[in-house]
Amino acid sequence: AQTVTQSQPEMSVQEAETVTLSCTYDTSESDYYLFWYKQPPSRQMILVIRQEAYKQQNATENRFSVNFQKAAKSFSLKISDSQLGDAAMYFCARKETSGSRLTFGEGTQLTVNP
Amino acid sequence: DGGITQSPKYLFRKEGQNVTLSCEQNLNHDAMYWYRQDPGQGLRLIYYSQIVNDFQKGDIAEGYSVSREKKESFPLTVTSAQKNPTAFYLCASSMGRGSYNEQFFGPGTRLTVL
Numbered sequence: 001a002q003t004v005t006q007s008q009p010e011m012s013v014q015e016a017e018t019v020t021l022s023c024t025y026d027t028s029e030s031d032y033y034l035f036w037y038k039q040p041p042s043r044q045m046i047l048v049i050r051q052e053a054y055k056q057q058n059a060t061e062n063r064f065s066v067n068f069q070k071a072a073k074s075f076s077l078k079i080s081d082s083q084l085g086d087a088a089m090y091f092c093a094r095k096e097t098s099g100s101r102l103t104f105g106e107g108t109q110l111t112v113n114p
Numbered sequence: 115d116g117g118i119t120q121s122p123k124y125l126f127r128k129e130g131q132n133v134t135l136s137c138e139q140n141l142n143h144d145a146m147y148w149y150r151q152d153p154g155q156g157l158r159l160i161y162y163s164q165i166v167n168d169f170q171k172g173d174i175a176e177g178y179s180v181s182r183e184k185k186e187s188f189p190l191t192v193t194s195a196q197k198n199p200t201a202f203y204l205c206a207s208s209m210g211r212g213s214y215n216e217q218f219f220g221p222g223t224r225l226t227v228l
Contacts (some may be wrong), residue, residue, distance in 0.1 A: 004156075009154075019196055035216065042221075043202065043221070043222050044219065044221055045206075045219035045220075046206065046219075047216050047218075050216060085159045092156070095215075100162070100164055100208055100215060101159055101161075101162055102147075102157075102217060103159075104156040104157045104158075104209070104211070105156055106154075106155055106156040107154075107155070107156050
């Protein structure tokens with residue numbers, strides 16, 4: 001099975017500091033898409049950022065950015081200037097171009113300390 | 115407002131009973147999905163449908179059934195054959211194959227077997 005692995009079950013960060021969440025994945029395809037979703041205590045899944053594998057430039061959305069290393073099959077999420085509202089479970093996910101289904105990692109629980 | 119609705123929010127079932135979880139979307143999306151989430155774990159795909167009157171098994175389809183008679187609706191039935199149905203169930207939709215077509219999620223249904 002082609003998997004997505006998040007090796008950090010829990011992370012914590014001080015408010016206003018920067019934190020990086022790790023994700024590695026397995027795929028046999030050359031073209032695919034990667035996503036980071038956020039699940040706050042409400043349990044509503046929210047898309048944070050996405051990356052197309054054919055793009056070398058790392059995606060950025062305001063305080064959120066990724067470090068995409070295609071050869072290493074690594075897709076980490078950096079959160080800058082962390083805010084209390086960033087506290088949530090974060091999931092990394094992969095989607096092959098040929099299909100529509102997502103494969104999710106097991107998640108990283110992020111705590112933001114005031 | 116466009117979005118995905120799931121009902122009910124909380125559902126209690128006695129052992130041996132079938133129960134149906136509702137999922138409706140007004141985003142005009144072709145594809146719809148059902149995921150199961152257990153405590154501390156990622157999302158696992160139960161069933162998905164890329165077009166009306168067609169659906170495919172995901173990774174954990176045993177004990178579940180679905181139908182896709184309308185584009186807007188994708189109900190999930192948890193049958194008595196499902197050994198451990200207590201979990202949080204999430205429905206999602208997307209434009210379908212190709213591109214990055216992000217998945218949009220509903221608010222979820224918490225199912226508890228008494």
